Amino acid sequence: MKLAVPDMVSNSYFPALAAIELGCFQEEGLDVELELIFPPNKAYEALRDGEVDLVAASAHAALSAFPGWKGVKLICAQARGMYWFLVLHRDLAAKRGEIEAIKGRSIGAAPWVELGLRRLLAEAGLDPERDDIRIAPVPKLPADPSLNFGVSAARALKERRIDGFWANGMAAEVAVRESDGTVVLDIRRGDGPAAAFHYTFASIAATDRALTGNPGLAGAVERAIRRTHALLRDDLTLATKVGRKLFPAAEAELIAELIRRDLPFYDSSISQDDVTGLNRFAREMGLPSGEPAYRDVVASGDGR
Numbered sequence: 001m002k003l004a005v006p007d008m009v010s011n012s013y014f015p016a017l018a019a020i021e022l023g024c025f026q027e028e029g030l031d032v033e034l035e036l037i038f039p040p041n042k043a044y045e046a047l048r049d050g051e052v053d054l055v056a057a058s059a060h061a062a063l064s065a066f067p068g069w070k071g072v073k074l075i076c077a078q079a080r081g082m083y084w085f086l087v088l089h090r091d092l093a094a095k096r097g098e099i100e101a102i103k104g105r106s107i108g109a110a111p112w113v114e115l116g117l118r119r120l121l122a123e124a125g126l127d128p129e130r131d132d133i134r135i136a137p138v139p140k141l142p143a144d145p146s147l148n149f150g151v152s153a154a155r156a157l158k159e160r161r162i163d164g165f166w167a168n169g170m171a172a173e174v175a176v177r178e179s180d181g182t183v184v185l186d187i188r189r190g191d192g193p194a195a196a197f198h199y200t201f202a203s204i205a206a207t208d209r210a211l212t213g214n215p216g217l218a219g220a221v222e223r224a225i226r227r228t229h230a231l232l233r234d235d236l237t238l239a240t241k242v243g244r245k246l247f248p249a250a251e252a253e254l255i256a257e258l259i260r261r262d263l264p265f266y267d268s269s270i271s272q273d274d275v276t277g278l279n280r281f282a283r284e285m286g287l288p289s290g291e292p293a294y295r296d297v298v299a300s301g302d303g304r
Contacts, residue, residue, distance in 0.1 A: 002052040003204075004035045004043040006110075009148040009247050010168040011258040012202055014239070015078040015266070016056035019228040021242045027227065028220035038149060039111040039137075041065065044205070047072070053210060054221065059203040059278055060287065061112040067288035071208050073299035076222040076268040078202035082116055083265075085172040086185035088164035089157055094184050097191050099124050101184060103131045105163035108138035108153040115285050116199050117166040120185070122284075123193045138162060150174075151251065157181055169258050170251060177254075188265060198277020203270070211299050218299040222268050229266040236260055270298050 003020070005013045017034065019025050025032040032054070037043040040057040041064035047055045048065040055062070059074055066072035086102070088094045094101035099120065109117055114135050121128060128135060138149065138156045150171030156162045158180045165171060165181075175181025185191040187199075204221055211217055231238055239259040243252035275297050282289035 001030055001032045001054065002035050003032050003054040003056055004037040004046055004052040005056045006036075006038045006040040006043050006058075007148045007150055007168060008034075008036050009251050010150050010170040011255060011262055012083055012150075012168045012170075013056045013078060014242070014255065014259060014262075015202075015225050015228050015232075016204060017246060018232065018239070018242045019224045021245060022228060022231055022238060024224040024227045024231070025221075028224045030217075030220055030224065036148075039113070041112050044072075047205065047207060053206065055205045056202070057205075058112065058200045059205075060115070060200040060282055060285075062203075062205050063282055063287045063289055064112060068290040069292050069297050072205055073208060073211055073218070074203045074205050074270055074297055075211075075218045075299045076204055076225050077270050077274070078204065078225060078268075079262055079265040080267050080274070081188040081197045081201055081265055082199045083188055083202055083262075084113060084116055084166055084168060085183055085187075086117065086120075086164065086166050087157065087172050087175050087181040088184050089160065090180060090182050092163065092182075094182055096182075096184060098184060099126070099192070102126070102133055102164065104133070106134040106136070108156055108162045108165040109135050109167065110137055110149045113149075114166060115287075116187075116196070116281075119199060119281060119285060120187075120192055120196055123196070135166075138165065151248075154178070154181070169262070170254065173254055173258060174251070195277065195280070198274060199281040200278060201270075201274060206299070219301040222301065226268045229268065232259055233263055233266070 040061035243255035
């Protein structure tokens with residue numbers, strides 16, 4: 001069974017990575033291998049086309065390949081809340097919460113990830129065209145073709161190829177530790193409009209076809225993620241162990257601290273508020289979500 005993630009060197013989808021490496025999927029009878037497919041829409045397209053069996057990515061991006069949630073279900077959350085950071089170069093002297101500092105700046109953001117930032121700007125009364133806010137992907141560095149987006153963004157900021165980025169916690173941590181970046185918005189921890197917390201979240205998804213063919217799949221995946229959360233809460237050194245196997249050396253030594261900060265958001269359940277906020281965000285961004293009921297978006301434990 002293949003599980004796709006759009007960004008590996010990060011804390012965003014770490015529960016899925018750790019569930020493989022710590023044997024939690026194996027305990028549930030699932031033989032899962034990891035595949036990196038960037039960006040999120042490509043991972044969901046691979047799911048739709050039967051090239052992978054599970055996707056661990058941002059929930060809203062499922063709509064890129066499954067309009068109106070037709071043919072896909074979210075099985076569980078990896079953690080609660082929208083999990084990206086707005087980081088600007090320290091030379092811009094932006095203060096925490098000062099979203100207006102983004103005016104006239106170039107911001108690196110991955111496809112589909114950038115939708116969260118665009119909605120934040122709209123709620124703040126900012127307009128990318130009027131306010132000259134240039135949002136675009138960051139090219140991977142030629143010398144390191146395996147580099148994930150977040151770390152690429154931090155390096156691009158260091159080299160002043162961009163003024164800031166909207167990316168994961170690992171990217172933010174690298175930028176801050178190297179004294180190149182300042183965190184302006186951390187949505188999970190209260191920055192920005194309250195509704196932004198529910199724009200999206202890190203989930204695990206499967207096709208309706210797979211869930212129907214294997215009624216125990218949803219329950220097994222959710223239990224594996226819940227078990228992974230418990231193991232990481234009990235022993236953060238496990239995060240370092242997983243990081244050292246999967247990450248470059250520098251990022252491997254940072255991951256335990258990032259997971260410690262994320263522990264308050266570790267919850268595998270998906271609430272009605274999560275689904276309501278997710279679909280409101282999708283409609284506001286013009287995504288083909290429709291007006292689905294909870295059961296149309298989230299798999300039940302028996303796969304229905």
